[in-house]
Amino acid sequence: MEKLDSIIFYNIDKAIRAYRNFAQRQLKANGFNITIDQWLIIKAILENPGITQHEIGDLVFKDNASVTRIIDLLVKSEYINRNTNSEDRRKTDLDVTESGKEIIQKVQNLIVNNRKIALKGVSKEELQIMNSALIKISTNCLNTKK
Template identity: 80%
Template sequence: MEKLNSIIFYHIDKAIRSYRNYAQRQLKANGFTITIDQWLIIKAVLENPGITQNEIGDLVFKDNASVTRIIDLMVKSAYVIRTTHAEDRRKTNLEVTESGIKIIKDVQKLVEGNRKTALQNVSKEELEIMNNALLKISENCKKN
């Protein structure tokens, strides 16, 4: 039986979790109360006007209950306004508020710094190879 530390998917998951934990610590250390997940969802809504909660979940890899819970917190924090869809009451419209836009802009430099730190000593060639390999893995899993 192979050991965990010899399985590529173990290392992918470990890298993702390490980065997310690092990024969250940086947000907190810099006085931000927003979470990585909240930042991702606000960003998704800004980049995709009219996006549904299900589509947000697919985009940020969260289940519907988690997305609903995160949006509830963002509504309380006044980062997002949720209104009922005019034609289908089962749907909601999400709109990012001025304070939501401001927090995205304020956090952006920190996010860029986090990425730079995480990618230290990783060459452009290594990044390109890794990106291509990850895209192939994703496509293989969609096919089957």
């Protein structure tokens, strides 16, 4: 029987979880009052004007309830605004406030440093191969209708 540490998907998940925990600890240690998920959602809104909550969930791999909860916290923290859409009252428009833009800028250097630490000893060639393989895996899984 194969061991867990020989299963590629176990190792991918382990690496992702280790990185997220590391990155969250770094945010806290550097005095930032924001989570990785909150940072991702602010970035998603900044990079995709007019994005819906459902689209945000797809982009950051979160269910609708989680996205709603995180957005509620971001509104409360005054990092984003939520306004009723002028054309369709069932929809909401999300936009990033100045303090939201500031926190993204302030955290950016830390994020870059976190990636540097996490990727220490990994060559550019290894990164390219890994990225290519991960894209193929995603494509294979997304294109399977079974």
